[in-house]
Amino acid sequence: MSAKEMMAVVTTGNGGYEKLVYQSVPIPVPKSGEVLLRVLAAGINNTEINTRLGWYSSSVKGDTASTATTQEAHAEQKADGGWNEATPFPLIQGTDCCGRVVQTTDPADDALLGKRVLVRACMRPNGYDVADNVWMASDFDGAFAQYVKVPSKEVFPIECDWSDEELATIPCAYGTSENMLHRANVGPNDFVLVTGASGGVGSATIQLAKRRGATVAGVTSLDKAGQLRDLGADIVVERGSDFVSKLGEKSVDVVVDNVAGPDFPQLLKVMKPGGRYVSSGAIAGPVVELDMRDMYLKDITLIGCTGWDEPVFPNLISYIERGEIRPLLAKSFPLRDIALAQAEFLKKKHFGNFVLTPPAPSD
Structure with missing residues (x-):
């Protein structure tokens, strides 16, 4: 060479x-x-x-x-x-x-x-x-x-x-996550549900949402529940379970979902009126079942995220240098x-x- x-x-x-x-x-x-x-x-x-x-x-x-x-x-x-x-x-x-x-x-x-x-x-x-x-x-x-x-x-x-x-x-996982949280305006009074919480974007979202002071529930397999709790998750929901029975109907302010697939209808069921659903992926399947009534009767905002907003990456650099994430x-x-x-x-x-x-x- x-x-x-x-x-x-x-x-x-x-x-x-x-x-x-x-x-x-x-x-x-x-x-x-x-x-x-x-x-x-x-x-x-x-x-x-x-x-x-x-x-x-x-x-x-x-x-x-x-x-x-x-x-x-x-x-x-x-x-x-x-x-x-x-x-x-x-x-x-x-x-x-x-x-x-x-x-x-x-x-x-x-x-x-x-x-x-x-x-x-x-x-x-x-x-x-x-x-x-x-x-x-x-x-x-x-x-x-x-x-x-x-x-x-x-x-x-x-x-x-x-x-x-x-x-x-x-860069990609945390930039994607911070962009979704930024677009959804997540703050300390929010209850956030994160699907695929043990993956790269999901685990980043647990940390970054907790950094914003939110209460966070993560969806994962039971064998990774302890790792999610160590990362800061307040609640762990087993993948494949009934989200409504675990969290309650109209309980979640923000859903951060890069999974989609067959569980998508449950996510709208657990959201509060005025809730924000934000996504930048669909690893479990891009075509989902959407009951429009669950969306419009609850005034839910659906937010798609690909392009990162200007503050996102400088924010991440500062979080690392200040020791606010690991x-x-x-x-x-x-x-x-x-x-x-x-x-x-x-x-x-x-x-x-x-x-x-x-x-x-x-x-």
Whole structure:
């Protein structure tokens, strides 16, 4: 491998793990307004898996796991299967990046050289008054590589004693969670119900909602109940149980739901009149049963979240530096073992986040 090349995982199209190719590619060359980062660690999210599977296509009706099984057996390209538009395959994925700035292009950014940074993966190119957004690793190459180039305004230096792997658990999961809580205006008088509470976004939401002073109930399997309580959950609801009998009808102010699927009707039943339902995902299935009466007769607000609002990422950096949240690193894998890591991720036996570590440039 030459000095101008790096190792990366290139996703070559929609399909199974065979679409993840660990290979040598050119090191990206930053343009004006961009910086080059050496990737120290990169987190794994549902987003990368869903993009590889083409799950965002309107033709897909099932959950992520069933779509993965189908694509492994019979890979099918999905023209509308990307995050925003058609995914620009071949693509280096990797939405979560903890890196170090090794090259700048503008003198104004030279102070960033050598800094350890997190990358704001959700970018708003037309400003925060417009809903347009682009995502690193969905719309352009990301962090499943030794190096990545990004706009300099999207890197945030951070000073803390967390490891690189711990910092790499933050951007996507915690940014998504903080954005939902921000949009739903969660405060200390709210009772918040979090589905999928042991996953990356769910466990982030437990912490971030508690940080706001809310009372929090988390939905998970019984074997993870103790971990949720240690994280701060006031109530743990067993997955698959009757939410109304456990929590009471009209008891919940805010539902933070990235699960959807067959339990969706129960979520509206437990919400108070005037409640807020907020979502940025649907891992248990995107097509749900909605009784409109449960929505309009209770004056419920439905909030969809993808693009992050302007305060979200700076807030997260400050929470970390002030010690107001803690990392939940479930496991680290070498970058070359991405298929193994994603397969284990889909089993949903872990608590927190998985991270990939690329080889050092000299390796």
